[in-house]
Amino acid sequence: MSKTRKDKHTAAAKTLALSFDTLCIQGGYDPKPGEPRVLPIVQSTTYKYDDIDHVNRIMTLREFGHKYSRTSNPTVSGFETRMNLLEGGAAAVATASGQAANLLAVVSIVKAGDHILSSSQLYGGTFTLLNSILTNFGIETTFFAPDAPKNEIEKLVRPNTRLVFGETIGNPGLAVLDFEKIAAIAQKHGIPFVVDNSLATPWLCRPLEHGANIVTYSATKYIDGHATSIGGVVIDGGNFDWSNGKFPDFTTPDPTYNGIVYTESFPQTAFLIKARAQTLRDFGACLSPLNAFLFAVGLETLHLRMPRHGENALALARFLEKHPLVSWVNYPLLDAIGRRRAAKYFRHKNGGGILTFGVKGGLDTIRVFVKKLKVAALVVHVADARTGVLHPASSTHAQMNTEQLAAAGITSDMIRVSVGTEDINDLIADFDQALNAI
Ligand SMILES: Cc1ncc(COP(=O)(O)O)c(C=O)c1O
Numbered sequence: 117m118s119k120t121r122k123d124k125h126t127a128a129a130k131t132l133a134l135s136f137d138t139l140c141i142q143g144g145y146d147p148k149p150g151e152p153r154v155l156p157i158v159q160s161t162t163y164k165y166d167d168i169d170h171v172n173r174i175m176t177l178r179e180f181g182h183k184y185s186r187t188s189n190p191t192v193s194g195f196e197t198r199m200n201l202l203e204g205g206a207a208a209v210a211t212a213s214g215q216a217a218n219l220l221a222v223v224s225i226v227k228a229g230d231h232i233l234s235s236s237q238l239y240g241g242t243f244t245l246l247n248s249i250l251t252n253f254g255i256e257t258t259f260f261a262p263d264a265p266k267n268e269i270e271k272l273v274r275p276n277t278r279l280v281f282g283e284t285i286g287n288p289g290l291a292v293l294d295f296e297k298i299a300a301i302a303q304k305h306g307i308p309f310v311v312d313n314s315l316a317t318p319w320l321c322r323p324l325e326h327g328a329n330i331v332t333y334s335a336t337k338y339i340d341g342h343a344t345s346i347g348g349v350v351i352d353g354g355n356f357d358w359s360n361g362k363f364p365d366f367t368t369p370d371p372t373y374n375g376i377v378y379t380e381s382f383p384q385t386a387f388l389i390k391a392r393a394q395t396l397r398d399f400g401a402c403l404s405p406l407n408a409f410l411f412a413v414g415l416e417t418l419h420l421r422m423p424r425h426g427e428n429a430l431a432l433a434r435f436l437e438k439h440p441l442v443s444w445v446n447y448p449l450l451d452a453i454g455r456r457r458a459a460k461y462f463r464h465k466n467g468g469g470i471l472t473f474g475v476k477g478g479l480d481t482i483r484v485f486v487k488k489l490k491v492a493a494l495v496v497h498v499a500d501a502r503t504g505v506l507h508p509a510s511s512t513h514a515q516m517n518t519e520q521l522a523a524a525g526i527t528s529d530m531i532r533v534s535v536g537t538e539d540i541n542d543l544i545a546d547f548d549q550a551l552n553a554i
Contacts, residue, residue: 137419144197157409158190191405195412199349202318206354207388214334216401217348224391228254230278235262236523237286240513284316288532289525292457299327306360319422329356337499340414345407352388425469429535433471441551443474474529488550498534506532
């Protein structure tokens, strides 16, 4: 049974003591008699009021209510609440993309002059955001090897470090984050631990239960699950003390909201309210109601799809391990460290749907192999019901130099496979014929 907390922020929230699987289907939307059974798409930017004081109360955060769909919308709220219930958080906010989710999470905490500590095993877009774009705004990031000893990582903490970032399963390095180690460093130094859980999903891992304070998602991935929509989510665990002296923007009056002090007005959801009311309002990367609807539908089968993704990935990994043209295979359940971490942090005996492998013979061989695939396709995407392959070094991570690629766990012979939910025999036969055609 999932333990859920009361989310005072989102309109449709209510305390439910339902299992994860039921929350996937019904969480966040509770129709009254005569209302649609399915979360409706409210395709409206605008909400009507009769009373000027009512609008003022909403605009000054003295009362919750929809005012304009850049900061909230009933369909988007339904999706946010479902995600929050699945994650066991305090509150959630949806964004236009996973990239926007990570940006929203980070810039709601740090500002010019601050420092970020991040795992080097990251999605290429997140790496670029931290390594290049944010430096233009005076925010510096130091990257650490996620499996480095604790004391080595801790040495990188500076007086101005304001958050630690990592991916539950690095994309595409596939290292499973050592939550205990990173959470201990974050706690000791009074800084929040932000985790991108896109490749794991709350079905496989709930980072808040392992010391994370904020969880981000590219909902584009398994939340959608069918490659139809771009979107993201940020979830506030409500478990970080923003008044520890390091985060004055949370504890001093915000002039853009008539001097509201987030930690005083919203003790449990200070981060989320700031992220929505201030950062989302001003950066504007909100989720559309149609995409929120599609994600809510996607979530209805998350608990059914994820076991199959993992079973197929493990079976394909085992097949590839034995193939003479394959030089190596990486999948979280194949090596001892990955298995140990999965046993400790994952909610099911499953390593997720992504694997990587090396093809003997270099890039020319890879080109032939990819062309010969018939069931799997070359796509710049992961976490689709359809199997996809990619050569990260020349695509999602092409902007990295050799050193950065190595730190991200990427080699030039690496093919990343996002294993879908097709019949595993068809997938194995497809990979077999494509490899044999080299
Ligand atoms: C782990 C991870 N985080 C974030 C993103 C960015 O998400 P989006 O493409 O929805 O902007 C991606 C995209 O592949 C990803 O793999």
